[in-house]
Amino acid sequence: MGQGSPQIDAAFQKGYRALLDALHKAAPGAAFTLICPTPYDEITHGTEFPGYSRVIDKFADDVSAMGAELQASGDRTVLLADFHRPLTDAVGAREDAVSAACAAYRSGSHSSRRIRPLDHGRDAECPHGM
Numbered sequence: 001m002g003q004g005s006p007q008i009d010a011a012f013q014k015g016y017r018a019l020l021d022a023l024h025k026a027a028p029g030a031a032f033t034l035i036c037p038t039p040y041d042e043i044t045h046g047t048e049f050p051g052y053s054r055v056i057d058k059f060a061d062d063v064s065a066m067g068a069e070l071q072a073s074g075d076r077t078v079l080l081a082d083f084h085r086p087l088t089d090a091v092g093a094r095e096d097a098v099s100a101a102c103a104a105y106r107s108g109s110h111s112s113r114r115i116r117p118l119d120h121g122r123d124a125e126c127p128h129g130m
Contacts, residue, residue, distance in 0.1 A: 004051050004054050004055045004058065008055065009058055009059075009062065012059055012062060013062055013066070016062070016063065016066060017066065020032065020034075020066070020070070024076055030077075031077035031078070031079065032076065032077070032078050032079070033078075033079040033080070033081055034063050034066065034067040034070075034078060034079070034080050034081070035063070035080075035081045035083060036059075036060040036063045036064055036080070036081065036082045036083055036084040036085070037056050037059055037060055037063070037083065037084055038056075038083045038084060038087055039053060039056055039057070039060075039084055039087050039088050039091065040052045040053040040055075040056045041053070041091070056084070057084070057088070060082070060084035060085070063080075064080060064082060064084075067079075067080035068080070
């Protein structure tokens, strides 16, 4: 079973549902807030766990789907806090901005200063090596 395998996802869903059922059984009138996980940043952390960001993306989709399913059933009070999507969108927007800066740098339509990406203070001609 490798990272992101269907077996891993099935085990996650089974375990998450079992946890929710156990919590509901222990506290039938309680409201639950399901929290989608934050993204795993392979850029900052490197690739010590290659592909792990896709696994977390899938887990976030699973939690969101389970939350929607439970909300639709109406037999439990369930809220969903999605920490994943807003952060993923922000990282994507940053990547788009860096890519645009690289394109401007390559085209010569930049100032004489070097591009200084959010790269822990290191200067780079282009963070994508272009």
